[in-house]
Amino acid sequence: MDELANSNNLLKTLKQIVGSQGFREGEDINKKNYRDWMGTRSIPPKMLLRPANTTEVSKILQVCHEAGQAVTPQGGLTGSVSAAAPQVGEIALSLERMKQVEELDRFTSSITVQAGVELQTIQELADAAGLLYPLDLGARGSCTIGGNLSTNAGGNRVIRYGMTRNPVPGVEAVLADGTIINGLNKLRKNNTGYDLNQLFIGSEGTLGIITRVVLKLLPKPSSQVVALCGVKEFSDVAELLLHAQKQLSGNLTAFEVLWRNTYQLIAEHLKEVPLPLDQDYEFYVLVESMGSDPDNDKDLFVKTLNSATEMDLIQDCVIAEADKQIEGLWRIRDAAAEVIQGVGFMHAYDVSLSVGDMGYFGDEVVKRLNLKWADAIVGLFGHVGDGNIHIIVNVGPETRELHLQIDEVIYALIRELKGSVSAEHGIGIMKKPFLRYCKSEEEITLMKTMKQAMDPNGILSPGRIF
Amino acid sequence: MDELANSNNLLKTLKQIVGSQGFREGEDINKKNYRDWMGTRSIPPKMLLRPANTTEVSKILQVCHEAGQAVTPQGGLTGSVSAAAPQVGEIALSLERMKQVEELDRFTSSITVQAGVELQTIQELADAAGLLYPLDLGARGSCTIGGNLSTNAGGNRVIRYGMTRNPVPGVEAVLADGTIINGLNKLRKNNTGYDLNQLFIGSEGTLGIITRVVLKLLPKPSSQVVALCGVKEFSDVAELLLHAQKQLSGNLTAFEVLWRNTYQLIAEHLKEVPLPLDQDYEFYVLVESMGSDPDNDKDLFVKTLNSATEMDLIQDCVIAEADKQIEGLWRIRDAAAEVIQGVGFMHAYDVSLSVGDMGYFGDEVVKRLNLKWADAIVGLFGHVGDGNIHIIVNVGPETRELHLQIDEVIYALIRELKGSVSAEHGIGIMKKPFLRYCKSEEEITLMKTMKQAMDPNGILSPGRIF
Numbered sequence: 055m056d057e058l059a060n061s062n063n064l065l066k067t068l069k070q071i072v073g074s075q076g077f078r079e080g081e082d083i084n085k086k087n088y089r090d091w092m093g094t095r096s097i098p099p100k101m102l103l104r105p106a107n108t109t110e111v112s113k114i115l116q117v118c119h120e121a122g123q124a125v126t127p128q129g130g131l132t133g134s135v136s137a138a139a140p141q142v143g144e145i146a147l148s149l150e151r152m153k154q155v156e157e158l159d160r161f162t163s164s165i166t167v168q169a170g171v172e173l174q175t176i177q178e179l180a181d182a183a184g185l186l187y188p189l190d191l192g193a194r195g196s197c198t199i200g201g202n203l204s205t206n207a208g209g210n211r212v213i214r215y216g217m218t219r220n221p222v223p224g225v226e227a228v229l230a231d232g233t234i235i236n237g238l239n240k241l242r243k244n245n246t247g248y249d250l251n252q253l254f255i256g257s258e259g260t261l262g263i264i265t266r267v268v269l270k271l272l273p274k275p276s277s278q279v280v281a282l283c284g285v286k287e288f289s290d291v292a293e294l295l296l297h298a299q300k301q302l303s304g305n306l307t308a309f310e311v312l313w314r315n316t317y318q319l320i321a322e323h324l325k326e327v328p329l330p331l332d333q334d335y336e337f338y339v340l341v342e343s344m345g346s347d348p349d350n351d352k353d354l355f356v357k358t359l360n361s362a363t364e365m366d367l368i369q370d371c372v373i374a375e376a377d378k379q380i381e382g383l384w385r386i387r388d389a390a391a392e393v394i395q396g397v398g399f400m401h402a403y404d405v406s407l408s409v410g411d412m413g414y415f416g417d418e419v420v421k422r423l424n425l426k427w428a429d430a431i432v433g434l435f436g437h438v439g440d441g442n443i444h445i446i447v448n449v450g451p452e453t454r455e456l457h458l459q460i461d462e463v464i465y466a467l468i469r470e471l472k473g474s475v476s477a478e479h480g481i482g483i484m485k486k487p488f489l490r491y492c493k494s495e496e497e498i499t500l501m502k503t504m505k506q507a508m509d510p511n512g513i514l515s516p517g518r519i520f
Numbered sequence: 521m522d523e524l525a526n527s528n529n530l531l532k533t534l535k536q537i538v539g540s541q542g543f544r545e546g547e548d549i550n551k552k553n554y555r556d557w558m559g560t561r562s563i564p565p566k567m568l569l570r571p572a573n574t575t576e577v578s579k580i581l582q583v584c585h586e587a588g589q590a591v592t593p594q595g596g597l598t599g600s601v602s603a604a605a606p607q608v609g610e611i612a613l614s615l616e617r618m619k620q621v622e623e624l625d626r627f628t629s630s631i632t633v634q635a636g637v638e639l640q641t642i643q644e645l646a647d648a649a650g651l652l653y654p655l656d657l658g659a660r661g662s663c664t665i666g667g668n669l670s671t672n673a674g675g676n677r678v679i680r681y682g683m684t685r686n687p688v689p690g691v692e693a694v695l696a697d698g699t700i701i702n703g704l705n706k707l708r709k710n711n712t713g714y715d716l717n718q719l720f721i722g723s724e725g726t727l728g729i730i731t732r733v734v735l736k737l738l739p740k741p742s743s744q745v746v747a748l749c750g751v752k753e754f755s756d757v758a759e760l761l762l763h764a765q766k767q768l769s770g771n772l773t774a775f776e777v778l779w780r781n782t783y784q785l786i787a788e789h790l791k792e793v794p795l796p797l798d799q800d801y802e803f804y805v806l807v808e809s810m811g812s813d814p815d816n817d818k819d820l821f822v823k824t825l826n827s828a829t830e831m832d833l834i835q836d837c838v839i840a841e842a843d844k845q846i847e848g849l850w851r852i853r854d855a856a857a858e859v860i861q862g863v864g865f866m867h868a869y870d871v872s873l874s875v876g877d878m879g880y881f882g883d884e885v886v887k888r889l890n891l892k893w894a895d896a897i898v899g900l901f902g903h904v905g906d907g908n909i910h911i912i913v914n915v916g917p918e919t920r921e922l923h924l925q926i927d928e929v930i931y932a933l934i935r936e937l938k939g940s941v942s943a944e945h946g947i948g949i950m951k952k953p954f955l956r957y958c959k960s961e962e963e964i965t966l967m968k969t970m971k972q973a974m975d976p977n978g979i980l981s982p983g984r985i986f
Contacts (some may be wrong), residue, residue: 161758161876162907163765184766208709214770217709219718220686233962241872243674243683243908243943245722246951246958247985248967252685252718256711273765292627299629299739300650303812304680304770346769350816406707410627441628442709477709485712492712496699500974501714507973508966519713 064121065101068145071113076151078102087146091193092134092402094457094484099126099146106151107168108226108234108265114147115263116232118513126515127259129201130172132193134402135482137205137258137518147263149200156266158183162240163271164223169200169264176269185271188215192391200264206256208478210387213439214307214344215272217478218255224268225251229261230509240268253504258480259515261508275307275344277351280380281359284335284370288413291337294367295409295439298341301358305351308342309439310387313416316433316446320389323396327389328382330372339368339438340387390435393446397431400446401457403464407473409441415471419445422463442477458487465491481519489520530587531567534611537579541617544568553612557659558600558868560923560950565592565612572617573634574692574700574731580613581729582698584979592981593725595667596638598659600868601948603671603724603984610982613729615666622732624649628706629737630689635666635730642735651737654681658857666730672722674944676853679905680773680810681738683944684721690734691717695727696975706734719970724946725981727974741773741810743817746846747825750801750836754879757803760833761875761905764807767824771817774808775905776853779882782899782912786855789862793855794848796838805834805904806853856901859912863897866912867923869930873939875907881937885911888929908943924953931957947985955986 069077078084079101089096105111118125128138128148140146149170156166163185165176174194180187189202191209201207203225207218224238237250254262285291291311298306312320317338320327331338341359345351352375362368374380394400407415416434423430427449436443447453447460465475469491476485489498498520505512505520535543544550545567555562571577584591594604594614606612615636622632629651631642640660646653655668657675667673669691673684690704703716720728751757757777764772778786783804786793797804807825811817818841828834840846860866873881882900889896893915902909913919913926931941935957942951955964964986971978971986 159874160762162874206711206715208711212709216682216687219715221682229966233966235962235966236960237963239940240874241940241943242906243678243872243903244940244958245672245674245942245944245946246940246955247947247963248723248727248970249672249685249718249721250963250966252715255715257714261714273769275769296626301812303739303741305812346767346771347816347820350813350820354813354816406709408625408628408706437709440708474705474707474710474712476711477707478711480711481713489712492710494702496701497703497713497716500695500699500701500716503973504714504970507969 064117064123067117068101068103068114071117072103072105072110076104076106076110078104086131087128087148088140090131090133090136090139092136092484094454095136095139097140097142099140099144101145103145103147104151105147108228111147111228111263111265112232112234115228115230118145119231119511122511122513124513124516127263129170129198129204130193130196132197133201133205133482134479135484137480137482137515138201141517149198152265155179159240164240164268165271166224166238166266166268167199168266170198173197173199173202180271181274184274186274187269187271189218192388199267203255203264203267204257204259205480208437208440208442210310210437211307212437213309214304219252221270222251222255222267223270225254225264226266227254227262227264230511230514235262238266238268242270258482258518260505260518261514273346275346277345277348278342278380279352279355279373279375280340280342280383281371281373282331282383282386283339283341283359283368284331285337285339285367286369287336288416290367291339291438292409294339294362297362297365297367298358302343302354305343305345307344308340310340311435311438312338312387312390313434315420316390316393316435319393319397319433320386323393324389327385329386331370335369340383390433393433397448399453400431400448401453401460403445404477404479405443405445405464405468405473405475406441406477407468407471409438411471412438412443415443415467419464419467422467423447426463461488483518486520530583530589533583534567534569534580537583538569538571538576542570542572542576544570552597553594553614554606556597556599556602556605558602558950560920561602561605563606563608565606565610567611569611569613570617571613574694577613577694577729577731578698578700581694581696584611585697585977588977588979590979590982593729595636595664595670596659596662598663599667599671599948600945601950603946603948603981604667607983615664618731621645625706630706630734631737632690632704632732632734633665634732636664639663639665639668646737647740650740652740653735653737655684658854665733669721669730669733670723670725671946674903674906674908676776676903677773678903679775680770685718687736688717688721688733689736691720691730692732693720693728693730696977696980701728704732704734708736724948724984726971726984727980739812741812743811743814744808744846745818745821745839745841746806746808746849747837747839748797748849748852749805749807749825749834750797751803751805751833752835753802754882756833757805757904758875760805760828763828763831763833764824768809768820771809771811773810774806776806777901777904778804778853778856779900781886782856782859782901785859785863785899786852789859790855793851795852797836801835806849856899859899863914865919866897866914867919867926869911870908870943870945871911871930871934871939871941872908872943873934873937875904877937878904878909881909881933885930885933888933889913892929927954949984952986
């Protein structure tokens with residue numbers, strides 16, 4: 055009874071901190087807060103807190119730290135490894151009311167926002183100021199920048215601009231005990247001690263809750279050309295990548311590949327998506343160039359593709375330069391992720407490995423899956439320019455239940471090839487059993503040392519990652 | 521006596537670990553190992569260890585950890601904040617025998633090397649493979665990659681390629697207790713838990729000793745054009761930067777500025793350096809473009825400078841496209857750092873601030889220094905495109921002794937402008953008194969928490985940073 059009384063007292067204190075707009079209980083909690091995008095786990099949180107500012111986040115954590123109450127931060131809930139999905143007994147802390155855009159500074163080319171601002175909002179604000187925030191991914195309309203940083207999101211333009219962490223000048227975060235670390239710096243170069251920003255980026259909410267950030271904005275390119283190329287074997291894809299990197303240099307902004315299996319799944323299940331190339335090619339490569347010299351950029355792009363054709367790396371190719379056509383080609387790439395719903399349900403994987411191993415990986419993974427499930431439906435696609443592949447798998451109506459067995463097939467192969475079990479999605483809870491496939495005991499021990507030092511009561515997203 | 525016996529035993533054990541090639545004592549220790557490039561402090565280490573591989577580094581630290589013996593890692597000793605200069609009673613651990621280049625992998629565009637390899641060696645190997653390692657700084661011939669990572673070096677091309685940490689796929693480091701953290705990964709995307717690489721990068725040897733690294737190589741540009749422009753006021757420099765970023769986009773690889781005071785110091789003290797523009801301009805801007813389309817890149821560059829001239833941002837300008845001419849213009853930029861010797865001795869500062877504040881800063885810092893030392897000789901120059909300025913100061917023969925007072929003048933102004941007391945050089949020992957000018961108590965406490973967790977006996981570069 056004491057425990058219950060304590061628990062009730064805790065909830066009462068938390069309610070006082072955030073006020074009536076700042077919490078939801080029981081049936082009032084939207085079911086979306088039970089789970090993330092992948093939705094493998096769905097558990098109602100003990101309570102949903104919706105603080106309005108950093109001070110409230112700090113007070114909440116101070117109280118929870120003292121009470122040993124576990125808290126899971128939530129952004130747009132578009133993750134896929136159950137990092138933000140509550141576990142039993144956890145309080146969910148959503149940043150959904152922290153959507154303020156505080157400043158756009160032209161001279162430092164930076165934008166300062168609260169962590170609950172959606173990625174697309176930031177993209178649009180940068181664009182309106184004649185600048186670019188380069189992070190881009192399918193969930194742009196619903197994912198939040200706090201979530202993007204917490205998972206160190208990748209996305210479509212890593213090949214040119216790097217992952218989310220490269221670079222983030224400023225991060226404000228609240229530690230487990232409520233201490234506010236105000237690193238809201240706009241400076242690009244700032245070698246004054248450890249880079250604390252990097253601690254919070256990519257640690258999936260386990261070391262602190264990101265509350266505000268300063269993002270670096272870049273000059274907006276004035277040219278964009280996109281091509282979709284049909285390629286006959288993977289070694290040609292790899293050579294085409296080297297060729298495009300060499301010829302287009304800084305202008306190469308995307309090198310995305312769909313394996314034929316994915317292209318065919320789109321043809322079958324998303325009939326509304328126009329496919330300009332026929333289905334005979336083994337690989338479909340989307341290449342994008344962005345630059346600042348529209349006329350010459352297009353010429354260089356066409357020249358690059360022509361020479362690739364002469365080298366027999368490309369069998370067929372469509373080039374788009376008008377906005378509508380460009381959208382059409384990107385629509386195909388985005389459709390690769392939507393096919394999942396068309397097929398019913400597919401488990402989605404996100405791995406990375408050397409480009410030199412990808413051809414073998416693509417063949418072998420399909421072979422191994424088919425050996426175990428003869429009717430398995432498999433699609434491969436991804437950011438090949440960054441060494442990153444997504445695999446989508448359906449092995450029948452029991453796919454969801456069998457996911458650990460599918461995991462084992464895919465991750466065992468990744469381990470053989472010294473790849474990574476998570477290129478951009480993170481580890482969360484879903485990939486925990488496979489962390490050891492790409493991290494040593496020493497590395498995991500060091501992570502635990504850091505977690506213990508920064509969150510001794512273990513209240514921040516406990517049980518995630520390790 | 522017991523203590524002395526213990527100390528002798530310790531040294532004996534260490535000698536056994538590294539063998540006769542692996543240590544130096546007493547007079548056999550080269551004086552260069554007493555100090556770093558700035559040389560403000562010069563103290564002989566208790567012993568100089570020169571391990572040949574990671575295993576030896578691990579054994580050394582294990583023994584020193586147990587004995588509570590402080591160790592300072594040394595790379596090329598080109599730092600300027602006394603991070604690698606020994607303090608009394610410390611053992612110096614030099615990576616000078618760890619110079620192996622292990623692999624250059626074309627498909628992942630990466631190179632794997634031991635930490636003692638010089639930056640220039642890596643640049644040349646990349647170049648020979650038709651690739652680029654973009655980090656570049658004046659000390660390239662003697663600084664080591666381990667030191668570059670430990671300080672998160674900046675240099676000449678941050679504007680396009682970012683600081684050293686952006687990105688480094690793989691780091692192997694040895695923790696204070698000898699544990700080897702083998703993060704020698706080649707993958708560009710690898711979201712599997714905390715980014716441990718980032719812990720070791722920029723922590724100035726206090727959290728671990730970097731022993732091997734995997735560096736990302738980039739496509740080598742095929743065009744290079746450089747210009748030196750005379751500009752009449754700082755607001756024009758700032759607008760020229762925005763203009764160049766917009767027009768040259770990904771091709772803009774350097775935007776370096778010399779204030780007139782520095783240009784005049786070069787004219788006076790380095791007469792062998794040809795100066796193509798006369799000394800009437802307030803600012804001299806070196807702009808560089810690198811791309812993959814030689815003909816068009818040059819046209820775009822010239823067009824950009826022409827439009828800047830029409831906008832009255834540039835008063836005069838020389839353009840270089842032949843290697844020799846390009847070298848000549850870069851020679852002027854490099855000369856800014858060499859002037860120090862010409863004048864006698866100058867204290868060199870490395871700060872960052874918003875580009876919008878730099879014009880005021882440049883005037884104000886000279887005014888304040890002259891107020892205190894009427895004959896002060898001051899030069900300003902730096903990587904303005906990254907918000908980074910260097911200031912060189914001579915206030916007379918007692919400059920070295922007065923450095924804390926000069927520090928105070930400069931860093932007080934930086935604090936007022938919310939800048940950083942160290943853009944790229946780090947904190948080491950020299951800037952410790954001023955860390956609080958740009959870091960909060962909470963941030964410093966968190967750094968100490970990490971240090972305590974990772975090096976509980978405090979043996980790794982103790983007393984650096986905080």
